[in-house]
């Protein structure tokens with residue numbers, strides 16, 4: 001179940017690739033966006049140009065120190081402009097993956113998130129993943145809407161599964177509920 005360094009999701013019109021130094025200005029802007037920040041767990045706590053440059057260099061060279069946590073920049077294949085970011089968290093013993101993604105604030109509500117979910121699911125299914133999951137805040141209308149459009153089904157309400165508005169679980173004791181949505185390789 002090896003994941004490639006880059007994946008050309010032609011049907012979705014997106015390129016999943018490693019982060020580059022050229023992405024850093026956009027990462028600085030978007031990681032300081034209040035809606036996006038909670039979904040960037042794993043990036044450095046200090047979201048400055050310097051901190052993000054170091055992070056991009058580190059994960060750009062190693063891909064990811066954790067083979068079950070695959071972090072991709074999502075770019076426009078024509079211009080290479082950064083549109084979004086996605087992390088695929090793999091549970092190998094179950095052939096399950098969870099997607100966590102964010103879309104650059106200036107291109108929201110234009111279908112990018114829907115295409116990211118589609119492209120990332122497709123990548124997972126081609127690598128032998130059977131079940132792709134999303135954990136969505138119950139008040140996150142956009143994510144619920146796009147999950148349904150891609151073919152995910154709502155399966156459960158999970159108590160206090162998500163971090164609150166802070167950076168990540170480690171530095172944040174506030175937690176919130178989430179909805180479990182899943183998409184199987186064998187779904188239509």
Ligand SMILES: CC(C)(COP(=O)(O)OP(=O)(O)OC[C@H]1O[C@@H](n2cnc3c(N)ncnc32)[C@H](O)[C@@H]1OP(=O)(O)O)[C@@H](O)C(=O)NCCC(=O)NCCS
Nearest residue numbers: 035036101102103108109110111112113114142143145146
């Ligand atoms: C959630 C997020 C990824 C969605 O990305 P996006 O590119 O804006 O999503 P899309 O444009 O593909 O789809 C959003 C849908 O919600 C709809 N929508 C937006 N606001 C809405 C509202 N208030 N009521 C009903 N529908 C709404 C849009 O019309 C669109 O549907 P359509 O494609 O049928 O027109 C993005 O907003 C984001 O990065 N948020 C911060 C991080 C985050 O919440 N990640 C959650 C991952 S589970």
